[in-house]
Amino acid sequence: MTLTAPRTIDWDAIASELAGIEVIRDAAQVAKLSKDYYTYSPILRPLLDDKVADLVVRSVSEAEVLQVAQVCVRHRIPLTVRGAGTGNYGQCVPLEGGVILDLTQMQAVKWVKPGLACVEPGAKLVNIDKQTRELGWEIRMAPSTYRTATIGGFIGGGSGGIGSVTYGQLRDRGNLHAVRVVTMEDTPRIIELRGDEVQKVNHAYGTNGIITELEIPLAPAYPWAELIIAFDDFMTAARFGQALSDSDGITKKLVTVFAHPVPTYFAALRNSIPDGKHCAFVMVAEPSLEPFADLVKEFGGAVCYQKSAQEAGKGTLLMEFTWNHTTLHARSVDPTLTYLQTLFPADKHLTLVEHMYHHFGDEVMMHLEFLRTGGTAVPAALQLVRYSTPERLREIIQYHEEQGAFIANPHTYILEDGGRKTIDPVQLAFKEEIDPYGLLNPGKMRAWLERGSI
């Protein structure tokens, strides 16, 4: 149902219409910039491996973005926005070819005020922090790809991460204040969306406009100590994670829990983690370390790794073993592994976590990430899965869903089939308005694909 590029586009003519803007046509480069980290999914690999853009445009300003949008609309060329390309579900893989619009050169931090910053979409998260920390602030949450990912890509394709145990997820009201967006109408416009209106483009995989500026809330920057706590049994580690997440008097930023043998995949930490232990990986504000030690004692944990905030700045960050970096490390040891994304129901007893841990044993290795949702800390999970067949993977997912766990399926590139589940009529209406030809990242939004039949 989409009106996309006729296959006889004269790309030389397009390139010259884009004069003044950086255009990349080298096949190897274009192929590289057509990929992301969908490779974690054995389901997505065969579906996406051959998808490639026709050319890549790298714009440095909103004016240039507007010009690119105009050219693409005029010629009905699909346009897929790209940040650092670290998404996990092929979010920025151009299903129908066309133009990749790379925004990594739009990196300005335009202003920082107490609690708020205004940034360009290509700014790397780590670089935003470098500037805001000078004033005592930092971004509220970041993916574990903190050092490579862009803020535009995080908003476009991410969900939450380190910091979510305090501030919830990106979709929660207050975690994104405003965006400027370039539309794909006959004459592309720049519009500003503020407050709840940002949900029209938040986590839309770039199907609902090209974000050219973002106003984001900041958190007070604490000196974050990094610690690993070892436990003899998994459920004690998990309950410790819940208790820490629920400790209103202890300031923390990361609460990750790994069942054995997950920590054995972390080569760099081999000497730090005693054999056979289940672990919590945490970031705790230094002023809270003393009460934190009491909590560790209460649960019989043993601190086996500790870096002060100052030391933590040097070398690998502890967060780079958590969230989806866990999968990265595990797959570098055993590339047959894949993963799941699960939200367990709020339950201080962690009954369902315990059940799944025992039910699947070694086939689905537990990796919990605690985060707040609606004011309550719950365990999300990015379990490592020993992959066998697509049917078995579906079975595992189905079993989770039947038992009451929510699966944000990472084995689909369709927006609604991942985390969202239902079609968002507001996002659809907005797309009909600002992208009438369906040129933005075509093939990703089910609502749009099926809109004839609704």
Place this chain on the structure above:
Amino acid sequence: MTLTAPRTIDWDAIASELAGIEVIRDAAQVAKLSKDYYTYSPILRPLLDDKVADLVVRSVSEAEVLQVAQVCVRHRIPLTVRGAGTGNYGQCVPLEGGVILDLTQMQAVKWVKPGLACVEPGAKLVNIDKQTRELGWEIRMAPSTYRTATIGGFIGGGSGGIGSVTYGQLRDRGNLHAVRVVTMEDTPRIIELRGDEVQKVNHAYGTNGIITELEIPLAPAYPWAELIIAFDDFMTAARFGQALSDSDGITKKLVTVFAHPVPTYFAALRNSIPDGKHCAFVMVAEPSLEPFADLVKEFGGAVCYQKSAQEAGKGTLLMEFTWNHTTLHARSVDPTLTYLQTLFPADKHLTLVEHMYHHFGDEVMMHLEFLRTGGTAVPAALQLVRYSTPERLREIIQYHEEQGAFIANPHTYILEDGGRKTIDPVQLAFKEEIDPYGLLNPGKMRAWLERGSI
């Protein structure tokens, strides 16, 4: 079972043993310094009205406190510590006379580091903030008596307040790091308690040692805007309060909800609050005001009062209508009113709140204060009660308890009969060690009174 002062003490001799320390013997002054705000309770008034100390000592240093302790132990004189005397349950009323030790002159803020401060017990909360704010920090929580109360009294007799919607209550791990305490042994000592050990003296009504120094955690100091939101019906206001408390992306410090007619007791706000409305009184960080406005809209509320953080500094603070200040204002209009202290169970539907609201109607007027407990925001309540008889008050309390609400009874001066309910064996053992003659605030700790029979 207590070994307290023989009634034939030579107070002139005592006064001269205290040479060099300020001693107050003027009867009117001593009477005044023997009182607190137990007057809110028609049950406590007859029990406490005639209780008065023999003399008041006002020490300026830990060394002086040690000297006073030594004199009291030597002569077996009851010693009751006093901060600003704003407690609500006669916590610092000397049941057996003796010495009142007034610590209001020990006001030093000894040091401030990012996230932590070390203070003397007589420091007023407002004055601590004045010094820590210069570095960007503030105390995590304060009672509405913020401008008069001392930190020692807050720890000794308070529970939580403005800030508890984020940080929980004083008893929660991490909200008090360390204390120095003067004991009442034959030779009084100074001991330091750190971490979980502080629970031995936290909220002990001064029965477990004289706190002479405290290490307290700090919160990042935001510019707090003050707002009043009006609603047509109470349950919408209450649900708004729950939703705001659960909004992880909105930074807030106070979430109070009043059913009509409670706001009509606030003479100073008469022109701000439309007739017949139910209200939320909130403090929201200025950078969060934009998403906050969306939440207000979602619930159909109307902002009827708003002060920026800068304006809020001038004149009456909005917090001075909340927590137990509500009772103060209501009683200044109708002195027959009294109040309850309730903790409702965690329940996003607020079913029990709704039931009580309808069940008691005008007799028990709803006043909710949202606070975090164990990671979950729940409504506490300081309902205004139209007092008739002690029996009826007991009936009301009993009905709440039967329905599953927890009552921290403000109509008793006994530690365990208020909020705690059960005897704390750790506090009792500690008291046996450091106050073997039971001289500290005698008559307040049930565990001690009944220890023969346990």
